Amino acid sequence: MIIVMKGTATETDLQRVIQTVEELGYQPHVIRGTQRSVIGAIGDERGKARLQSLEAMPGVESVVPILQPFKLASREFKPTRTVVKVRDVEIGGDRVVVMAGPCSVENEDQILETARAVKEAGATILRGGAFKPRTSPYAFQGLGEEGLRLLAAAREETGLAIVTEVLKSEDVDMVAEIADMIQIGARNVQNFALLKRVGEVGKPVLLKRGMATTIQEFLMAAEYVLSEGTYDVVLCERGIRTFETATRFTLDLNAVPVLKKHSHLPVIVDPSHGTGHWEYVTPMAKAAIACGADGLMVEVHIRPEMAMSDGVQSLKPATFRRLMQEIAPFVEAAGRKL
Ligand code: PEP
Ligand code: MN
Numbered sequence: 001m002i003i004v005m006k007g008t009a010t011e012t013d014l015q016r017v018i019q020t021v022e023e024l025g026y027q028p029h030v031i032r033g034t035q036r037s038v039i040g041a042i043g044d045e046r047g048k049a050r051l052q053s054l055e056a057m058p059g060v061e062s063v064v065p066i067l068q069p070f071k072l073a074s075r076e077f078k079p080t081r082t083v084v085k086v087r088d089v090e091i092g093g094d095r096v097v098v099m100a101g102p103c104s105v106e107n108e109d110q111i112l113e114t115a116r117a118v119k120e121a122g123a124t125i126l127r128g129g130a131f132k133p134r135t136s137p138y139a140f141q142g143l144g145e146e147g148l149r150l151l152a153a154a155r156e157e158t159g160l161a162i163v164t165e166v167l168k169s170e171d172v173d174m175v176a177e178i179a180d181m182i183q184i185g186a187r188n189v190q191n192f193a194l195l196k197r198v199g200e201v202g203k204p205v206l207l208k209r210g211m212a213t214t215i216q217e218f219l220m221a222a223e224y225v226l227s228e229g230t231y232d233v234v235l236c237e238r239g240i241r242t243f244e245t246a247t248r249f250t251l252d253l254n255a256v257p258v259l260k261k262h263s264h265l266p267v268i269v270d271p272s273h274g275t276g277h278w279e280y281v282t283p284m285a286k287a288a289i290a291c292g293a294d295g296l297m298v299e300v301h302i303r304p305e306m307a308m309s310d311g312v313q314s315l316k317p318a319t320f321r322r323l324m325q326e327i328a329p330f331v332e333a334a335g336r337k338l
Contacts, residue, residue, distance in 0.1 A: 270296070
């Protein structure tokens with residue numbers, strides 16, 4: 001349920017309502033607007049009638065149900081768009097944000113050279129996996145803690161913010177200590193224990209859609225993070241499984257306008273995993289911006305042919321520079337800035 005406060009409600013009114021929501025066994029989530037505040041009362045759907053009685057409390061204008069199963073992620077709860085701040089980078093604002101870097105952090109030279117190159121081309125967030133979810137247990141699993149250290153060194157030198165994936169709950173604190181944004185990968189989008197643990201930490205989260213999750217399931221995954229009190233969540237469309245085999249996945253750009261219709265959270269697109277081939281990355285990056293994406297995540301490697309993971313879909317720095325130039329008119333046409 002959403003409890004909409006009157007424009008004239010006082011702080012005391014608001015606090016009383018919050019306290020009553022808690023007493024009724026619900027979790028209050030407050031949005032303080034410029035005109036009025038609203039409180040999301042999240043909990044068991046069956047007790048809704050008791051919350052309705054809050055309409056009689058001082059300062060309360062109305063109590064209305066949130067119809068969508070995802071509550072805090074919904075635009076019913078928060079009609080205005082959310083802007084997620086990662087260090088000084090704003091995702092979901094005027095600018096289209098580009099995150100770029102290698103699939104895996106491999107060594108110091110590789111990550112530093114890549115970081116310098118993507119920064120020079122205009123990326124503002126450096127990506128790179130230290131913990132890698134690989135299909136084969138025999139494939140490179142990432143440098144782990146050493147990878148995190150190298151990412152921190154790259155941030156130190158370039159000033160780029162860093163986003164990196166966490167695979168398991170036990171590693172969340174270690175990753176959160178270094179990362180500016182914590183990535184939850186496609187394979188973990190319904191790892192509810194991990195979603196909750198990451199939500200407890202409070203760092204911005206990049207949540208990737210699973211290759212077999214519906215848009216509703218994806219938003220329910222975001223809801224897990226939000227319900228723990230972390231409101232800085234960015235959604236990432238990265239391709240789904242279909243019958244098509246010419247590309248690694250099918251980049252479901254439908255998801256961008258659908259997610260933005262139903263949710264206030266920023267939406268970015270990963271055309272690297274979405275296509276699985278470097279040649280298709282730039283065209284789909286343009287398409288992503290045209291359909292309203294708030295940003296891109298692109299894999300870049302200084303020597304893709306030597307990459308420990310996802311070399312085929314990685315752009316060389318020069319190609320990435322071209323991508324940044326080629327998307328510029330699309331960014332402008334979408335009414336955004338780079
Ligand atoms: C990645 O970003 O390198 C990655 C593993 O992505 P996804 O979880 O979308 O497969
Ligand atoms: Mn990858």
